[in-house]
Structures are given as C-alpha cells and as structure tokens.
Amino acid sequence: MSDVIRLEYRNVTMRFVEAAGQSLTAVSGVSFAVRDGEVVSLIGPSGCGKSTLLNIGSGLYAPSEGEAFVDGERVEGPNAHVAFMLQKDLLLPWRTVAENVMFGVEIQRIPLPERRKRAQALLENLGLSDFSKHYPHQLSGGMRQRVALARTLAVDPSVLLLDEPFSAVDAQTRMVLQRELAQTLKREGKTALLITHDLLEAVTLSDRVLVMSRRPGRIIDELRIDLPARDNPIARRHHARVNEYVSRLMDRLGIGPTEPAAGAVA
Amino acid sequence: MTGASNTAMIRRGTAMSLALLVIFLAAWEWGPRCLGIPSFIIPPLSMVYTEFLRMLAVNALMFHTGITTAEVIAGFILGSLLGAFFGYMLGMSPTAEFALSPYILALQIAPKVAFAPLFILWMGFTVYPKILVAILIVFFPVMVNVLTAVRTVDPDLINLARAFKATRAQIFWKIEFPASMPPLFAGLRIGSTLAVVGVVVGELVGGNMGLGYLLAFGEGQANTPMVFVTILMLTVVGGIAYLAVILIEQRVLHYMPKRALSGF
Ligand SMILES: Nc1ncnc2c1ncn2[C@@H]1O[C@H](COP(=O)(O)OP(=O)(O)OP(=O)(O)O)[C@@H](O)[C@H]1O
C-alpha cells in the first residue's frame, strides 16, 4: 500500500429531481479518499446514497456539487480506470463464461489474443477453467458471481467498485467468495470500495470502514481495522477484536441491544 | 427434469399422439356414415383423398400450392424484416415511439385482412396485393415484440456496458440486439401462421391463383371435398412455415436452457 490516492470524493452532493418536482438530496458533502491498494468498506442505512456514490465514481452519474477523482483525474464520465460489480451478476445469457469475462475488454477493443489470455488467467485463478465454454444458466449463483468478478478484473481497473457483490448468494458460498475476493485484491494489489450491509464482511475484508448517516447521507464515522491477514477473511473472523469492531459499527448505525427488533441493518 | 423421465414422457406422449391420430382418421372415415351426415356436409376421409388425387391431375393443385407458398414466404420475410426494423428504431428512440404510437395503435387495431380488397383495387389480380396483406399482418407481432424487448433490457446491463465506455452501436449490437432474439422469434412464430391467413384472404378476394382461389372455386361448385383438400393443404403450408421458424430459432437460441422438444 502506497500513499498514492486512487479514488477520492471531494465534497460530493447529489440531488435527484423526483416525479413530483421536488428535489431529493441523496448524499451531502461527502469527502473521503482511498489509497493505492487499500480496501475500504462503505456501510449505512438503506437509501443513504451508497450506490449513488458508486455510480458517481464510475462516471454514470454527475454529482450536483463537488467532484470525484480516480487516479488523480477528475471523473467526467465512464472511464477505463474503474470497473464495478453489483449484486446482480449481469451475465449475458447468450455468451459463454469466457465470452462474458471478455465483455469489457472486447468493448475496449483490446486485441483478441490479449483478451483470451486475460480471460484464461482469471478463470484459472477463480477455479472456473473447466466452465469456460458453459453458458450462465448452467452455473450456480456463486459461480456466476465469480464470473462477474473475473469480468470486472479483466479490464485491469485501478479501482474496483463493489456494490453488495455477495448479498444474493448463500452464507457458505459468500464466505468462499469473500476469501477469493480478498486473495485476488491482495495478489493484484487492487484498490477497492466495497458497499455492504454485512458488518462482519466489512470488518473482515477491509482496511477501513466508513459509516454513513441516514439520507441525506454523510460520512459520520471512520474505523480503521487493525487486524492481520486482510487476504484471509475467514481467519480474521476468529480474531478477538472482530466483535469489538462490529459492536462499534452497530453503535454508529444506531442498532443497539435495546432494540432487538432492529437486528438487521437497513 | 431428469433425462430418463423426460425420454419416457416423450415416448409415452408420442404413442398417445399416434393413437389419437388413428382414432381421429377412423372417426372421420366412418363417423359421418354412422351418424347419417351427408357427404356434402362432411365428406369421409376416402372421398377427400380421391378428390385430392383428382385435383392434382385436373386443378393443378401443386401449382396453386406453390403460388400460395411463394406469397407466404415473400410476405413473411418482408413483413418480418420491416417489423424488426421498425421495432429496433422505435425501441431506441422513445421520441419516435411517442410520436408514432397512436398511428401504430390505430393500424394495429384495424383488421388487416380488410385491406385486401383495397390492395386488389390498387394492384389488380396479381400476387402483389396478397403479399402486401401478409406483410401488413406479419409486421405487427414482430414489431411489438422487438420494441418491447429493446425497451425492457435491464438498465443495469446498459450501465455496465456504458461503464466500460461502450458506444451506442456497441450497446445495440452486443446487448440490445441479442437480448431481443427470444421475443423476436416468438413474434416470428406468430407471424408465420398469420402470413398464411393474410395470403388466403387476399386470394379469396380476387384473382385466379393460389389455394384461396381454389377455396372460393370449390365453394362455388358446392364441392365440399375440394374445400377440405384445400384447407388441408393450407395447414401443411402454414405448418412448414412454422416449423422452419422453429428450426432457425433452435439454432439461434442454442444458448437457452433446453425446453421441451416440441417448441409450442
Ligand atoms: N436515478 C435516481 N433517480 C432518482 N432518485 C434516485 C436515483 N438513484 C437513487 N435515488 C434515490 O437516492 C437515494 C439513495 O439511493 P441509493 O441507491 O444510493 O441508496 P443505497 O444507500 O445504495 O441503498 P441500499 O442500501 O438500499 O442499496 C434513494 O432515496 C433513492 O430513491
């Protein structure tokens, strides 16, 4: 991890015009930076503008105020420095696994031999080599999400924006995928912003966790995770301090033991 | 669905289908006689077969079938191409769709076959008015299906492509176009059967060629077996058109989860 800043939000405010004509402020005055090789999680109640921030970072939305920077360049629109992955795998049913992985690099007109090479290497790393000629409907949910991760990595982005990437898969598969993501991020030295509702996921996968308030979303807390082995979230789960971090996050989100009914975030 | 039980289902289903066919043909041959229905109402199977052989020799049945088939093919292909073209255009341009939708709706509600006399007035007793009716009738199901398909592509999918810096053309060719294939083929299936309807109505209204003409001719002669033979030939033409669409569909949509073989 170096001190180079890969992703930065400076005073970002986002207002949406609603059907009735009034405007809705989704996020307000958000500033934070993610350094090279760092993994930062963003948590907060539903509707506080997490996905909105991700869309601003990937250049799909233009902020109403403030600006986002990736690799020191102001984000003016979609750009090759970032790639995102959502809860939905967004695989194209008419493409094989390998062709889906190559989707982004194909759009970026990277030559075919190079595309093939990248797809093959990624599928190998994620244990999908035997499925490269399968179609998405032949895969399990966890495998599909792995293909989506490979597609995201294939464009070799500086920054990965991950929006609840594993929230749609079962608990066991999720742990396996979390470990694979953690190992991949470490091995490739990638920078990532991870949006999640799973506090344990935030703590075990990240170097830092940012907590957002209710809408209009602001950053209300920042928690540095001082745990070893960021590439092994399963080992991290057993660490004594994990509960301490999770309690602190629950506290900041306003989920106390006095309100047992509100056990789940959001 | 396991492979074994599926095969067993197909075998049992085929046996039942064949049994039904035998029962149906037998009922057709002997039913009318047993129930005392005169042969000018329902001619028995053997009589229809004799008429079929007679029409082959005397009425140039194959010539008329060929004319109808050619009109169906021409109308179906042109109507599908036009329908798909407008479907993609309107699908990609909400403004155009908004502006044109009342007219499209009006045309869609108007019974297309009612245009047949008009087209014959315009183009005379040629094959063209028949093809035109078929084009008109095939156009709508294809256009509406393509339009809806383009409209309902998951916006997140488009955003994914946009985030990779896809151009408008790339979004069309890599996402919208392939995503529209299953609904397009659903539209083509409907279109293939409607094309026969359009052509036959055109032929019934005017001209001296095609199966529709034989239908009117048979009616004029009070020749019920002739009408039966013609209806059967029309069904064969429609069936072949439908089957052709299904065969192409199975090649194009090979990536889809395997459905039941029949394709209905
Ligand atoms: N394109 C849009 N147009 C109008 N309003 C929007 C748009 N995108 C988001 N919003 C609104 O902005 C607010 C924040 O939405 P966002 O999706 O960023 O929340 P989130 O924190 O990701 O929520 P969740 O945790 O449920 O995914 C919501 O009130 C939402 O309705």
Ligand SMILES: [Mg+2]
């Ligand atoms: Mg969200």
